[in-house]
Amino acid sequence: MELLHCPSTSIGQTTATVTQHWRFSYNSITNCRNFKVSSRKTSFFDFFHLRICGAPAARICMRPLSIRACTQAGTTGSDPLLNKVSEFKDACWRFLRPHTIRGTALGSIALVARALIENSNLIKWSLLFKAFSGLFALICGNGYIVGINQIYDIGIDKVNKPYLPVAAGDLSVGSAWLLVLVFAVAGLSIVASNFGPFITSLYCLGLFLGTIYSVPPFRMKRFPVAAFLIIATVRGFLLNFGVYYATRASLGLLFEWSSPVVFITAFVTLFALVIAITKDLPDVEGDRKFQISTLATKLGVRNIALLGSGLLLLNYVGSILAAVFMPQAFNRSLMIPAHIVLALCLVFQAWLLEQENYTKEAISTFYRFIWNLFYAEYIIFPFI
Structure with missing residues (x-):
């Protein structure tokens, strides 16, 4: 041997x-x-x-x-069949864009947790299934929006994101269409049967905005202002307001804004705006080739990176000031130091990006870091 x-x-x-x-x-x-x-x-x-x-x-x-x-x-x-099943599962997972699923899941869990903390005497184990069904519906909606974008961006993605399953040929266009239709029908059915007409209308609005963002003849992603307003609305306002409203309704309460929920809705809406303008940073090459107008192609990578960093710093400064001037509404001992640390991390990452002269790899790292900051905010939110 x-x-x-x-x-x-x-x-x-x-x-x-x-x-x-x-x-x-x-x-x-x-x-x-x-x-x-x-x-x-x-x-x-x-x-x-x-x-x-x-x-x-x-x-x-x-x-x-x-x-x-x-x-x-x-x-x-x-077994060839097992191999094909495994490959299909892997392609479907990449098709869902996992980093967006994490944002959606963390956001919904944080808002539900906040509503339950504010009304802990109304917590019922019977609501657990409803909460998970709502989370699944949100993930389906997320899958529909990112999926339909990949279907209509195959040519661009072959340049910008060749690892995505449709662009890479790991998932056929027919299979992709089947998945997005299943996501849309499943998500809408769950919401309509569990959360009432108002939340259903908000869910439909989110699907509609996600559709016109990618699908011709609208294809609003061609217009920078319209594109980042759609992303900010769906990922910022609709998600936070909708989840909080649905949770209070499930607890038998009328909707009522609380200071922390107003804070996180405003914070995440501005944050989603930053994600919307910085998401195009790694894609400048393909966007220019296909004549897609973005702020990054118009103003340059460095200027957009600095703009995004500046808006996030404004977010963090506002968070610190809110804790200073509204001590009755926020946990100052957590909110102030946490946002100082996150702001310093952002400054350091922006400095690294400058030092590496805005290479494509450095830009991708910077964009992933922005998503990590997004996750971090939702993680600390229930405790502020």
């Missing part, structure tokens, strides 16, 4: 010893990800060769039984 080492496979200090019982190190195999096993009918004692090789991907080959470890998604088994 032969054991060969290569740089792409991490074995550590382990030396495989072949004994009469055909032992080998299981740990050396499990260090690799996603095993693909292929075999023919044979006994384990028919093994006569073990190789660990890796050019270019890490592999563990056993003849006639072969176990190949590779870093590509979807290689979960030798």
Whole structure:
């Protein structure tokens, strides 16, 4: 039995010893990800060769039984059907744009938590299913909006985001259409059957705005002001107001603004505006090629990055001032230091972007960091 080492496979200090019982190190195999096993009918004692090789991907080959470890998604088994199912699941997950799902989920959970904290005496376990169904409906709405955008942006995405499943060819246009229709119907059905006509109308408004953002002949994403107003409205106002309204209605309460909810709605609406103008920073190359007019193509990457950073700093300064002048409404001991730290992190990230001369990689890192700040605000919101 032969054991060969290569740089792409991490074995550590382990030396495989072949004994009469055909032992080998299981740990050396499990260090690799996603095993693909292929075999023919044979006994384990028919093994006569073990190789660990890796050019270019890490592999563990056993003849006639072969176990190949590779870093590509979807290689979960030798069954072609299982492989196709796994690949389809991976494509669907990328189709949903996970970073947007995290924002939607965190936002809805934070608003529900805030409403429950304000009315803890009305909490009922029977409402748990309704809360999860509402969250699922929001994720469906999110999936519809980002999905229909990918369907109509295939050419642009092949330049700007070639890793997206439709642009990469991992998900057919027909499958993409089926998914967005399922998302729309499922989400709308859940909302209509559980949350009443007013919330249903808000949900429909969100779907409508998401549609005209991407679909011709409207395609409002062509117009910078209209584009970022749509994003700010859907992700900022509609999400926060709608979730808070629905939660209070489920508790049997009339809608009433509270200072923290007014704060988070205003804060996130402005934040969504920043996301809307900075999301085009990594996409300047493709937008120029397809003559898509954005603030980034008109004003330049550096100017938009500075504008976005400035608006977020304004958000943080406003948060600190709100805590200073309204101590009865906010938890000052958390709200002030938390927003100071987040503001300093933003300044540091903007400085790094300047130091790296606004390369595409640096811009992508900066944009991801803005989303992390977005998540952070919702995480601390229930406690402020």
